[in-house]
Amino acid sequence: MSLRHAVLGLLERRPSTGYELTQTFDRSLRTSWQARHSQIYPELAKLEAAGLVEVVGHGARRSKTYAITPTGRAELRRWLVEAQPDRSQRNESGLRLFLTPLLEQADRRATYQRDLAHVEHELSALKELRSGMAPATDPEVFAPQVELGIRINGVLRDWLLEQIDRAGEPEGSHQ
Amino acid sequence: MSLRHAVLGLLERRPSTGYELTQTFDRSLRTSWQARHSQIYPELAKLEAAGLVEVVGHGARRSKTYAITPTGRAELRRWLVEAQPDRSQRNESGLRLFLTPLLEQADRRATYQRDLAHVEHELSALKELRSGMAPATDPEVFAPQVELGIRINGVLRDWLLEQIDRAGEPEGSHQ
DNA sequence: AGTACCATGTAAGCCGTTACATGATTCT
DNA sequence: AGAATCATGTAACGGCTTACATGGTACT
Numbered sequence: 001m002s003l004r005h006a007v008l009g010l011l012e013r014r015p016s017t018g019y020e021l022t023q024t025f026d027r028s029l030r031t032s033w034q035a036r037h038s039q040i041y042p043e044l045a046k047l048e049a050a051g052l053v054e055v056v057g058h059g060a061r062r063s064k065t066y067a068i069t070p071t072g073r074a075e076l077r078r079w080l081v082e083a084q085p086d087r088s089q090r091n092e093s094g095l096r097l098f099l100t101p102l103l104e105q106a107d108r109r110a111t112y113q114r115d116l117a118h119v120e121h122e123l124s125a126l127k128e129l130r131s132g133m134a135p136a137t138d139p140e141v142f143a144p145q146v147e148l149g150i151r152i153n154g155v156l157r158d159w160l161l162e163q164i165d166r167a168g169e170p171e172g173s174h175q
Numbered sequence: 176m177s178l179r180h181a182v183l184g185l186l187e188r189r190p191s192t193g194y195e196l197t198q199t200f201d202r203s204l205r206t207s208w209q210a211r212h213s214q215i216y217p218e219l220a221k222l223e224a225a226g227l228v229e230v231v232g233h234g235a236r237r238s239k240t241y242a243i244t245p246t247g248r249a250e251l252r253r254w255l256v257e258a259q260p261d262r263s264q265r266n267e268s269g270l271r272l273f274l275t276p277l278l279e280q281a282d283r284r285a286t287y288q289r290d291l292a293h294v295e296h297e298l299s300a301l302k303e304l305r306s307g308m309a310p311a312t313d314p315e316v317f318a319p320q321v322e323l324g325i326r327i328n329g330v331l332r333d334w335l336l337e338q339i340d341r342a343g344e345p346e347g348s349h350q
Numbered sequence: 351a352g353t354a355c356c357a358t359g360t361a362a363g364c365c366g367t368t369a370c371a372t373g374a375t376t377c378t
Numbered sequence: 379a380g381a382a383t384c385a386t387g388t389a390a391c392g393g394c395t396t397a398c399a400t401g402g403t404a405c406t
């Protein structure tokens with residue numbers, strides 16, 4: 001049940017409305033955790049009922065601003081520091097990479113090429129982000145996280161280039 | 176709906192029983208896609224009804240061996256080559272990493288240390304796997320995949336070491 | 351005979367996505 | 379006045395996990 005803690009974490013950074021949280025999920029958490037507004041609003045209601053967050057203001061258009069409570073802060077800390085992390089993940093890209101060797105040479109190459117194009121795109125977007133970041137930066141984005149993204153995508157790019165290279169050899173020639 | 180294609184992919188490698196597939200998911204697909212037997216058996220039944228797999232043998236203990244059909248093979252290829260990949264992923268570790276900067280120094284350090292221990296563990300397991308791999312290896316494991324895992328975990332290790340180093344500085348000193 | 355493991359299935363409940371629905375504010 | 383965007387909610391459906399349930403085979 002990570003959604004709850006993702007919301008608590010974002011509210012620990014700053015009080016927000018459900019609408020703002022929805023945007024933050026999409027902007028900053030896209031790569032590790034997603035949530036639509038249809039999930040966020042009910043979760044905020046549950047968190048409020050449990051006393052982990054509270055409404056601290058009403059704005060235009062019936063908007064409600066939520067803030068984390070001391071209880072919520074304690075629960076967030078407990079989850080981050082004491083709870084057994086769930087290391088499992090679910091990503092279709094990893095599955096595809098695992099199955100791609102089953103394809104015949106031409107398809108395999110094409111598939112790797114497509115993945116490479118995507119990785120290059122991610123990479124340039126992240127580098128763009130890094131270069132445009134003020135010294136004391138947009139609190140939305142943490143510099144080390146961006147750096148990690150760049151490095152992982154770099155490794156992926158190199159690996160894909162090697163696979164494409166190998167797929168250029170005659171079928172079965174890689175002993 | 177990747178479960179279906181994961182099963183097709185594993186059956187493309189070799190005909191298997193549901194029980195064997197369950198084990199393969201746990202051994203080889205653990206890092207990108209998981210599935211329990213309670214999901215696999217019904218999925219095999221659906222795939223058979225759709226003509227994408229077929230029962231090719233009955234073994235001991237009422238076990239059924241499934242194989243992929245030509246239709247199933249075509250569908251697998253279509254998914255791998257033509258379908259729009261779903262790049263989204265869901266991993267709690269990424270979320271934790273994103274929220275860890277919110278913790279106070281001591282907790283932050285401890286959390287990174289715990290992650291580092293886990294990464295080191297993964298890394299040595301993968302290196303073990305690599306060194307124990309025959310030249311024409313266990314078809315269960317593909318060498319390039321192992322190599323990719325090693326590289327990604329290497330990047331993670333270095334990054335964590337840097338974060339731990341930074342968390343050693345007095346609070347707030349990293350401009 | 352008892353234990354461990356092989357092997358397959360079903361049911362309840364939670365989580366997440368897509369779609370439906372409504373109202374408020376701003377801009378042109 | 380109409381369109382776009384802000385803002386919040388609910389409902390239906392499907393996927394996945396946990397738990398329940400059963401029987402077969404091998405080993406000691």
